[in-house]
Each structure stands twice: as structure tokens, then as C-alpha cells.
Amino acid sequence: MKAAALALVTLLSTVPTLALARSAPRLAVAGTAAPTLAPAAAPAPAAVAPAAEPYARFNRFAFSLMFGFGSVSLDKLHDLSRTTLSMSGLSGDAPESGLQINAEIAFRYYFPYYVMAQVGYSAVYNKASAKVSQGLASGTLYNDNLVMETPVLVGGYYPFFGRLYTYAAIGPSVFFYPRSWWDIDPGGAPDYKADPGVGFHFLTGADFLVTEFFAVGLELRYRHIKTSELKELKYGVAVPGYDLDFSGVSLGVLLRFYVI
Numbered sequence: 001m002k003a004a005a006l007a008l009v010t011l012l013s014t015v016p017t018l019a020l021a022r023s024a025p026r027l028a029v030a031g032t033a034a035p036t037l038a039p040a041a042a043p044a045p046a047a048v049a050p051a052a053e054p055y056a057r058f059n060r061f062a063f064s065l066m067f068g069f070g071s072v073s074l075d076k077l078h079d080l081s082r083t084t085l086s087m088s089g090l091s092g093d094a095p096e097s098g099l100q101i102n103a104e105i106a107f108r109y110y111f112p113y114y115v116m117a118q119v120g121y122s123a124v125y126n127k128a129s130a131k132v133s134q135g136l137a138s139g140t141l142y143n144d145n146l147v148m149e150t151p152v153l154v155g156g157y158y159p160f161f162g163r164l165y166t167y168a169a170i171g172p173s174v175f176f177y178p179r180s181w182w183d184i185d186p187g188g189a190p191d192y193k194a195d196p197g198v199g200f201h202f203l204t205g206a207d208f209l210v211t212e213f214f215a216v217g218l219e220l221r222y223r224h225i226k227t228s229e230l231k232e233l234k235y236g237v238a239v240p241g242y243d244l245d246f247s248g249v250s251l252g253v254l255l256r257f258y259v260i
Helices: 002-031 075-088
Strands: 060-071 099-111 115-134 137-160 164-185 197-211 214-224 230-232 248-258
Touching: 060 214, 075 137, 099 248, 115 164, 137 197, 164 214, 197 248
Parallel strands: none
Antiparallel strands: 060 099, 060 248, 099 115, 115 137, 137 164, 164 197, 197 214, 214 248
């Protein structure tokens, strides 16, 4: 009986210890601070698109179509007109005009370091007419003058605002097919030619790029083209003291198309 009572006492004494042991972890967990959540990662920055290249830049190749007008000298040709009238017994004014029209197709490359080169193919044309008479007969003396040329130019350029090229260039111009056609209505007159030669050009201008591949521009140009003495076109007889002088200043309007 005493043994049973002793066992019961021992069992009862261990209950608080077991209860404390079982509750201890719960109390420890309850006593700690509540776990905190890690902060959300910041969103990655959006990719920045590269800046667009300016339209006016180096390493560009283009071709252009230009139409212009300007001045020519042709003083010696006008002297020949007056001499012809005098020797033919005609009266009236000699056909004289100091104006010309010109057209050109050109190919240009913009190199690095603001250097440009251009090769062109152009024509310069001058026309004049005057009323002449001989006795009771009257008519019109026509004079058409033409030269073809290939200017080869080197110069510099500078781009502004990403859309504007300003430039200047100089170089030789190989000219050929200088001709002067004369005609009297009614009747006829001799025509003249001259040998090919070399002159020079100086130009300056500006192009505005409307799009990346198209520009409009203005160009101011001085050309020096003076031939050797004239020859009669059909028989090649020299006419000493007379030449064709297409030297002068011109202003041109151009359209330029960029391939690259």
C-alpha cells in the first residue's frame, strides 16, 4: 500500500515538469519577434533605346540633280557677231546675251574629318538673237552656244542641327564639245567649234535634309571656262582672235538623293 502511494506521488510530481517541458518551446516561440518578409526587389529599369543618328553625318554617298542660271562673258563671240554683220553688209544689232542656264548631275561622298569629294557632268547653254536687215529684206540672227563639262571637286563640309550640310569645294573642270551655232532666218550662217580644255570651279552651298535620304539645296558657283580660238565647224578653218568664254557666276537649285 505504501509502495502504491509512493508511485502515485512520484507520478504526480513529474506532471508539472512534463507540462513545463512541453510548454517551453511554445513560450519560446511566442516570445520571439514575428519574422519579417524580405522587401520586394525593385523592378529592372527599362532598356533605353539608342539615340537616332543625325541625318547630316559622315560616310554618306549621294547623287544630285541641279538646275541653275547665271552669267557668261562671251565678249569675243559678240565681237565676231559684229564683224560678221559688217562684212555681210547687214545692219542691225549683233545678238548678245550675258545670261546662261545650266544643268548638272553629280555624285558626292562625305568622308570623315569633314572632307567631301564630288564628280559632276553638266551643260552650260547661252542663247541670243537680234533683228538684222539688208536693204528691204529683214530677218533674225540666232546664236546658240553650248559647252559640256566634268568638274572634279574636293572640299570640306560641316553638319548643323543634324539636318543641314554646309560646304565649299574647288577643283578642275574638263570641258568638251564647245559649240556656237549661228542661223539667219531666212538664210544661213556658218557654225563654230573649239577644242576641249580644262577650266576650274569653285562652289559653296547648303543642303537641308527633309528626310534621311532626300535633301533640297542652294548652290553658288563660279566657273572659269575659256576655249582656244574658234574654228569653222564644217571645214575646221581657224578664226584667230575669237573664242568662247563661259566664265561667270551662277546660282543653282538642287535635289539630292542619299543612297547610304
